[in-house]
Amino acid sequence: MNASEPSDVAVHERRRLLSLAYRMTGTLADAEDIVQETYIRWYRLDDRERNAIRVPAAWLTHVASRIALDLIGSAHARREQSSGQWLPEPVPAGLFAEGTPADPLEHAVRDDEVNTALLLVLESMTPLERVAFVLHDVFAVPFAEVAEIIGRSAPAARQLATAARRRVRAGRTRVVEPGEHEDVVRAFQVAAREGDITALLRTLAPEVEARADGGDVVRVAPNVVRGSDRVARYLLGVLQKQPDIRFEELRTADGLAYGMLAGDTLVGITAFHVEDARITDVWIVMDPRKLTAWMPLEAD
CATH class of the missing domain: 1.20.140 (Butyryl-CoA Dehydrogenase, subunit A; domain 3)
Structure with missing residues (x-):
């Protein structure tokens, strides 16, 4: 050697x-x-x-x-x-993949191996x-x-x-087509931005759950919010308290997600799990220590 x-x-x-x-x-x-x-x-x-x-x-x-x-x-x-x-920390889509698959669904299947739902199961072990x-x-x-x-x-x-x-x-849940996931998540975002609770409820499964992680650094809801009505009202309440927050599309291992920005600073990432054309899970990460993979890189 x-x-x-x-x-x-x-x-x-x-x-x-x-x-x-x-x-x-x-x-x-x-x-x-x-x-x-x-x-x-x-x-x-x-x-x-x-x-x-x-x-x-x-x-x-x-x-x-x-x-x-x-x-x-x-x-x-x-x-x-x-x-x-x-x-778990949200990561960019394909972060660990070797090569780039031509088929978007194949990419989604690869990312399914590191998605939030699976990592939460691993955390329970x-x-x-x-x-x-x-x-x-x-x-x-x-x-x-x-x-x-x-x-x-x-x-x-x-x-x-x-x-x-x-x-x-x-x-384990099925991997949905990327297009299906994106359509539902974008409809959710439009309804949330417009404050339309009726439209928002149409995007949420009845048993939807929302979790937020502030890492004992950012104040967030300490408990799981369950049920479409409670989740919808909780999310709209968060947006009303932070009207200056803007949203930017991100591609995570969970599919299309949204970065939450205060000015030019990324303060959170909201990701989703979709099944049967409804959102079943909303994951909000606001712990700044879990956002570093998304920070702009300084020029060498």
């Missing part, structure tokens, strides 16, 4: 490691921390130690997963102490279930290797992944 290879391997694997870590934690900040710590441990190896690693990608995955396992447990403890709802599921079902890591990573036997790792898979299947 020549002197340039360690750096080349690390750079080549970064997107995959970040994708893995994001699925395990639900935030890009935690995912970046995991990848950075993985790199630190890689670069601390001397040439002899690196040469002894037959498959660097597998080594990097192992280390990143171990770091994630420790972080998930501490993150759960922090979230239990915080007030209000927790939502134990750390061991989550790591076992992500490693095996998403990244096709054999159970023997999963077992070594999580410190359990291969049969136990299989059982953990199976339990996690049942939760995912129970919460």
Whole structure:
């Protein structure tokens, strides 16, 4: 292995490691921390130690997963102490995808693997279930290797992944055509902007739920708002209190969403889940620490 290879391997694997870590934690900040710590441990190896690693990608995955396992447990403890709802960080559509699919529906299916609904299911799992599921079902890591990573036997790792898979299947919803999602979300936005509660109710499923995450930084509704009438009135009330907020279309892993801007500052992102031509979930993220992926990049 020549002197340039360690750096080349690390750079080549970064997107995959970040994708893995994001699925395990639900935030890009935690995912970046995991990848950075993985790199630190890689670069601390001397040439002899690196040469002894037959498959660097597998080594990097192992280390990143171990770091994630420790972080998930501490993150759960922090979230239990915080007030209000927790939502995963909204990410740009196709952020982790390799290449660009020609079919919009294929792109939507790829993004479905990191959408908010799935990440909320993952959040409900134990750390061991989550790591076992992500490693095996998403990244096709054999159970023997999963077992070594999580410190359990291969049969136990299989059982953990199976339990996690049942939760995912129970919460799985169909991927709608991007056009269907966009039509409903745009109709919602028009009705909300015009303050037309009748039109707004037509876009909402009767059992719709709205969640807001301010991260103990921004004041938002602390509890889930349920039911079309309550959700409609809650959203219209929010808009009436912030009449200067303007909305900009964004493409997230959940499909068409809206960035909420105060002047030129992004203060929130509202994303949606659509089924049967109605919105079933509204997710409002206003924690500024979860908006960094959408901030304009400064020129180099």
